[in-house]
Amino acid sequence: MSANSRLTIAAHALAWIGLYQRQGHEVATSEQIATSANTNPVVIRRLLGELRRAGLVESRRGAGAGWSLARELESMTLLDVYEAVEPGPLFAMHRTTPHQECVVGHGIQPALQNIYENIEETLRHELARVTLEKVLGDVLAAPRRPL
Amino acid sequence: MSANSRLTIAAHALAWIGLYQRQGHEVATSEQIATSANTNPVVIRRLLGELRRAGLVESRRGAGAGWSLARELESMTLLDVYEAVEPGPLFAMHRTTPHQECVVGHGIQPALQNIYENIEETLRHELARVTLEKVLGDVLAAPRRPL
DNA sequence: ACTGTCGTAACTATAATCGTTACGACAGAT
DNA sequence: ATCTGTCGTAACGATTATAGTTACGACAGT
Numbered sequence: 444m445s446a447n448s449r450l451t452i453a454a455h456a457l458a459w460i461g462l463y464q465r466q467g468h469e470v471a472t473s474e475q476i477a478t479s480a481n482t483n484p485v486v487i488r489r490l491l492g493e494l495r496r497a498g499l500v501e502s503r504r505g506a507g508a509g510w511s512l513a514r515e516l517e518s519m520t521l522l523d524v525y526e527a528v529e530p531g532p533l534f535a536m537h538r539t540t541p542h543q544e545c546v547v548g549h550g551i552q553p554a555l556q557n558i559y560e561n562i563e564e565t566l567r568h569e570l571a572r573v574t575l576e577k578v579l580g581d582v583l584a585a586p587r588r589p590l
Numbered sequence: 591m592s593a594n595s596r597l598t599i600a601a602h603a604l605a606w607i608g609l610y611q612r613q614g615h616e617v618a619t620s621e622q623i624a625t626s627a628n629t630n631p632v633v634i635r636r637l638l639g640e641l642r643r644a645g646l647v648e649s650r651r652g653a654g655a656g657w658s659l660a661r662e663l664e665s666m667t668l669l670d671v672y673e674a675v676e677p678g679p680l681f682a683m684h685r686t687t688p689h690q691e692c693v694v695g696h697g698i699q700p701a702l703q704n705i706y707e708n709i710e711e712t713l714r715h716e717l718a719r720v721t722l723e724k725v726l727g728d729v730l731a732a733p734r735r736p737l
Numbered sequence: 738a739c740t741g742t743c744g745t746a747a748c749t750a751t752a753a754t755c756g757t758t759a760c761g762a763c764a765g766a767t
Numbered sequence: 768a769t770c771t772g773t774c775g776t777a778a779c780g781a782t783t784a785t786a787g788t789t790a791c792g793a794c795a796g797t
Binding site: 448454458534536538541546554555561562 | 594626627628629681685686687688697701704705712725731
Binding site: 447448482485486489503504505508 | 784785786787788789793794795796797
């Protein structure tokens with residue numbers, strides 16, 4: 444699949460900010476998060492920008508600038524993140540219009556559209572069941588390497 | 591999303607072959623299917639090749655060559671097709687390993703892996719509920735254009 | 738004014754998918 | 768035995784999405 448890691452990186456960033464704030468800090472910088480995720484700060488800023496538009500995080504500019512959560516991790520789900528960072532539908536239709544004079548070419552798109560919508564709805568439901576609070580909890584529950 | 595249309599085209603091809611066989615024909619050619627799907631015959635042959643490896647269709651070579659169903663449409667589900675034509679996981683991990691000295695960087699992958707597996711399992715379950723027989727039925731049920 | 742960070746544009750790199758051309762392999766028909 | 772139509776598959780280019788990188792102005796607190 445066109446496996447993209449946008450959801451993964453976005454969840455990583457949110458968990459990082461959440462934990463950092465619990466440790467008493469006000470804001471997290473894109474550079475700190477990028478170091479943890481092993482990527483470029485601009486990639487983080489771009490993704491967090493989309494999360495900001497969705498109302499999940501806030502940003503502060505100027506000196507002492509950075510990112511903070513706009514809501515509790517409890518109230519955020521993977522569905523919120525998914526909708527914020529994944530634009531298109533899960534499955535695409537034909538890139539070109541099928542042959543409308545053919546019975547199958549004519550009926551295939553409405554048929555699949557309907558089926559795909561139901562499947563996506565189930566996917567959304569599953570994503571909505573996972574809060575970012577749970578993600579952070581699972582992260583912290585991961586076994587630590589032995590010394 | 592990296593919306594790809596492989597599942598759509600594969601379902602289109604199977605529905606087309608199924609209907610064609612019900613009309614009394616032995617085999618369907620990649621060119622006929624490509625005309626209906628408005629794409630290139632090689633694209634169809636490539637996809638059907640993957641469906642053949644999955645045991646969903648058979649191909650005949652030589653004169654009078656073409657494709658036929660290996661099983662009834664009743665016994666095929668979108669999950670069979672999905673597994674045949676979609677290689678990777680639904681959501682990808684980081685492209686580079688996150689910073690293991692960071693608590694979040696260390697725990698994020700096992701946490702998400704587990705969560706993603708559950709979600710994919712639900713998706714598979716939904717895909718398995720839709721037979722290709724139902725797809726063809728929905729296709730034929732699509733409203734015809736008025737004359 | 739100085740500083741650190743955001744916000745964003747611009748460009749390149751990488752990869753997946755798709756479209757296209759080409760050609761050998763195959764098997765039935767003549 | 769040759770002819771014919773189609774598969775099987777390699778090779779290449781086009782398109783698109785994502786990611787990485789550089790650069791620089793905007794901003795706000797010190």
